[in-house]
Amino acid sequence: MSQWIGTANQQYAPYAMEELRRLLEGAGFTQLAPGEVFLMNSPLGREETLQTIHRNEPIFLRHVQPVDRTIEIEGNASDLERLSDMVRHAVLTFEYKRTAVHVRRTSKTAFVYSAADTKAVLDAVLEEIDAEPVVQDPEVIIAIYAADKELYIGFGTPRDMLSDWPGGSVRFQREEGQISRAKFKLLEAERTFGLQYAKHQQALDIGAAPGGWTSLLLERGLRVTAVDPAELHPSLFAYPTLTYLKSNASDAKLKDDTYDLLVCDMSWSPMQMCRLILDLESALKKGATAIITVKLMHRKPLQTIRDVVSRLSTEFVLQKAKQLFHNREEITLHLTKK
């Protein structure tokens, strides 16, 4: 038996639980923040549960933390003292390690301290026991979830937790003049799928306007063909490496065997999107990377994803399907061209 806290994007926890239920027969669930965060009792031990989750990573599970300790919240300073003692007692887990403290709170929690104050107190304890408190690139994470009446605490690596951000909430700095928030999706996809866009040469961006994704790829030094009947942001035309086809993707004339990266963020009916992508597959090189968002239009997202992947499987191999933190009513696919 082992206990876990799972987190999904708002409204998507039921699907994460459905995926986990299929993986871990007999698992039990309690909601902690409706639609988003839940407690899971796994019938398997910690290592077996982790292996099972990693072998078949659920699309809608954004973050998972083990529950190693539970502290009943008293609502006063003794809560911080008990957290501090807990870290002191686990000295061997943290000694000489780059350690991050991640604190999340439900809106109704009886825990009176902010995430920042709790982290400051525990960072001081970490220094006391010769651990190195860090924010970025930790080796170990102390994840604390302040539920209504309990603190759930777990220790693990970023890999264990599927993310090195608290609750998997990836934050990127908004840049001055940034064309669209959509850019964050493509940045997050690069990290999540372990890609380096700069290693590609020729990108095809379908449904490119206003141009957040195109701007990122141009900044990374790629030649980009952006296809969209809508207007691209004027700032992009400063790049001589941009080709703009102002048309519907189904009318675009593309050279065969040209692109080693396809990105598509059309926000369209999934099946129409599949047809469009399959119609232009000859423009892609063998082994090309594809990053595609799939809009979840109706109530059965898992079925929609299965249908899309099966439809695309004639020409593409699925590497990973994931709902990213920056995805709203959609998920992102990472595929490679056969």
Ligand SMILES: C[S@@+](CC[C@H](N)C(=O)[O-])C[C@H]1O[C@@H](n2cnc3c(N)ncnc32)[C@H](O)[C@@H]1O
């Ligand atoms: C969500 S926006 C894309 C945002 C973009 N990724 C960015 O970073 O700025 C969707 C775009 O898809 C375009 N689109 C929809 N259907 C299309 C089609 N058949 N061919 C080309 N573009 C299409 C729309 O005009 C719209 O500009």
